[in-house]
Amino acid sequence: MKWKKEDLNQYVQAKEYIDTVIIPLIPFQFTDEQNIEKNAFQSEVLSILTNEIEKELTGRVMLIPNYYYIKSSDLDDESTILRGWTEEIKKQPFKHVFFLTFDSGWKKREGKLDGTLLWLPGVKSGDLHSAEMHTVIKDQVEQIGELIRSYW
Amino acid sequence: MSEKKQQVTRRQFLNYTLTGVGGFMAAGMLIPMLRMAVDPVLQESGAGDMVNVGLSVDDITDEPQRVDWNVEQVDGWHESEVNQTAWVFTDENGDIQAFSPICTHLGCFVSWEGSDDHPNEFFCPCHDGRYYKDGTNVPGTPPLAPLDVYEHEVRDGMLFLGQAKSRGEA
Ligand code: FES
Numbered sequence: 048m049k050w051k052k053e054d055l056n057q058y059v060q061a062k063e064y065i066d067t068v069i070i071p072l073i074p075f076q077f078t079d080e081q082n083i084e085k086n087a088f089q090s091e092v093l094s095i096l097t098n099e100i101e102k103e104l105t106g107r108v109m110l111i112p113n114y115y116y117i118k119s120s121d122l123d124d125e126s127t128i129l130r131g132w133t134e135e136i137k138k139q140p141f142k143h144v145f146f147l148t149f150d151s152g153w154k155k156r157e158g159k160l161d162g163t164l165l166w167l168p169g170v171k172s173g174d175l176h177s178a179e180m181h182t183v184i185k186d187q188v189e190q191i192g193e194l195i196r197s198y199w
Numbered sequence: 200m201s202e203k204k205q206q207v208t209r210r211q212f213l214n215y216t217l218t219g220v221g222g223f224m225a226a227g228m229l230i231p232m233l234r235m236a237v238d239p240v241l242q243e244s245g246a247g248d249m250v251n252v253g254l255s256v257d258d259i260t261d262e263p264q265r266v267d268w269n270v271e272q273v274d275g276w277h278e279s280e281v282n283q284t285a286w287v288f289t290d291e292n293g294d295i296q297a298f299s300p301i302c303t304h305l306g307c308f309v310s311w312e313g314s315d316d317h318p319n320e321f322f323c324p325c326h327d328g329r330y331y332k333d334g335t336n337v338p339g340t341p342p343l344a345p346l347d348v349y350e351h352e353v354r355d356g357m358l359f360l361g362q363a364k365s366r367g368e369a
Binding site: 057061064065102103105106107196199 | 302304306307323324341
């Protein structure tokens with residue numbers, strides 16, 4: 048399910064079945080021109096990935112709106128904000144929180160997050176619409192889905 | 200006098216143009232409304248559009264296989280390719296069956312033999328929903344209705360699928 052009117056209507060009536068939350072962590076920054084395209088590309092890929100995972104597991108997973116932050120900002124500060132998010136989220140009967148990101152910076156802050164961090168080694172560039180990219184994304188979706196299910 | 204006359208003409212002129220613009224605006228509003236009213240009628244013929252899913256009938260066995268295809272979808276704001284999936288097989292009478300993989304409980308993706316514990320059944324990983332091979336929901340598991348069925352047609356030995364239809368509660 049997503050942060051969308053129709054989905055939430057269903058969510059409110061079936062809360063006890065939706066016990067898993069996915070929060071995508073996506074950096075953006077205009078000043079770092081060297082990486083600007085890579086960052087944007089990864090952000091696109093991550094959105095596709097999380098959408099696909101949500102589609103497969105929609106009856107049990109809630110996809111939270113993306114968390115965007117400035118790439119160069121202090122991730123300790125960001126994790127404090129994220130704790131606020133998880134605190135709010137956990138007022139609902141959610142049992143599992145997954146953070147999905149391509150930003151390896153989070154790996155070191157894993158302990159500061161109230162949930163499971165899934166850091167995906169990033170695809171750096173490519174053509175989103177190419178057949179190879181489709182296969183890569185499909186594989187990833189399958190594996191991440193399996194991982195999430197192993198927590199249930 | 201001539202000045203006054205000119206003013207009147209100007210006002211008239213404005214009046215005319217504004218009526219003209221208003222007319223255009225009204226038409227602009229009315230036409231989509233008309234279209235909306237008429238569209239469903241037009242769509243009726245298009246709704247049964249069958250899509251070649253790229254599977255030869257000869258390749259359909261009694262083991263459900265996953266078939267993916269894309270359809271164009273326009274939903275007001277987006278025009279996009281939507282991925283569709285079906286589980287296709289021949290039943291004991293040799294008839295082709297094409298089931299929607301969408302769990303009738305809360306919409307997760309249902310897989311044929313998705314759980315080792317439940318062979319010969321469709322399985323939904325979200326809340327252990329189960330369906331028999333004929334698509335009927337297994338009583339006592341969360342789904343309350345059987346899997347939807349795609350309309351199908353065979354043309355020149357190829358499988359064509361249309362809309363997925365609900366079979367209602369069971
Ligand atoms: S969504 Fe399939 S069992 Fe709940």
